[in-house]
Amino acid sequence: MHRYIIKRLLLMIPVIIGVSFLVFFIMDLAPGDAVDILAPEGATAEDLEAIRHDLGLDQPVIVRYVKYMGGMLHGDMGVSYVSKTDVFDTYMEKLPATIKLSFASILVSILLSVPLGIYSATRQGTVQDNISMIVAMIGLSMPNFWLGLLLIIVFSLNLGWFPSGGDQTLSSIVLPAITIGTGLMATLTRTTRSSMLDVLKQEYLRTARAKGIPEKIVITSHALRNALIPIITIIGTQLAGVLGGSVLTETVFAWPGVGRLIVDSLNMRDTPLVTGSIIMTTILLSIILLLVDLLYAVVDPRIKAQYVAKRGKKKHG
Incomplete structure (x- = not known):
């Protein structure tokens, strides 16, 4: 029974990796990003790039995904772009x-x-x-x-x-x-x-x-x-x-x-x-x-x- 439970828990690892990979990349393919929501009215192109840089959105999606999963390994699920609150707490x-x-x-x-x-x-x-x-x-x-x-x-x-x-x-x-x-x-x-x-x-x-x-x-x-x-x-x-x-x-x-x-x-x-x-x-x-x-x-x-x-x-x- 214990071996069965451990096996099922270990199988969660590839499932989590697969799910997170799909979500992360599908979100990147969707039109627009959080900058469109966060940018104030009348923001210039430089302002938009500055916000994008602060959020790390100017980096390739694979780099952002690896960084996110690296944080997951240390128990850090990231911070919301919009509310600036911890994702896990939210x-x-x-x-x-x-x-x-x-x-x-x-x-x-x-x-x-x-x-x-x-x-x-x-x-x-x-x-x-x-x-x-x-x-x-x-x-x-x-x-x-x-x-x-x-x-x-x-x-x-x-x-x-x-x-x-x-x-x-x-x-x-x-x-x-x-x-x-x-x-x-x-x-x-x-x-x-x-x-x-x-x-x-x-x-x-x-x-x-x-x-x-x-x-x-x-x-x-x-x-x-x-x-x-x-x-x-x-x-x-x-x-x-x-x-x-x-x-x-x-x-x-x-x-x-x-x-x-x-x-x-x-x-x-x-x-x-x-x-x-x-x-x-x-x-x-x-x-x-x-x-x-x-x-x-x-x-x-x-x-x-x-x-x-x-x-x-x-x-x-």
């Missing part, structure tokens, strides 16, 4: 809002999808099954920005139940979490249904029913537990995706998270902030996916036994 300032929104969105998705998937699986081929799948697909079909605007109009402007944006109060998270959660609902519902259908055909469930165990216990304790591996995979993948920044939703609701930070930085051609934010997000996603893999061993003892068996073979080999 990212960490925005991260809690994204984490809060991500977990709230995943919670909404689980509360809607898992019961709906179980309900659909236990009524396979019926009208209820078809309706459940239609409901799930409606959640997937609605664009996040459209649903977000619709929720703002109904529940914020007309009813006044929730704030229309920002992160001032606990109620501020309700509308953006529903917006993202309903978008995630279709995939998780279909996965839950498919996984439960595979388990419901197993002989041990018939044995449990024959022993007189109530149907609710058979479904929730026996069937669902053995169907959890695919469900956990989808939940982990969705969580990683949302933590990467729900750009449209954060923009619609003026949510002060990582997604909005990256978009604003891109618009200002703030290369250090964009690159640093994406590198940090890549590291975060890799750790989340690693934790999901490790969670398999907790949910399914057979997977843990495989790790132990492999370790035993290596010791005796």
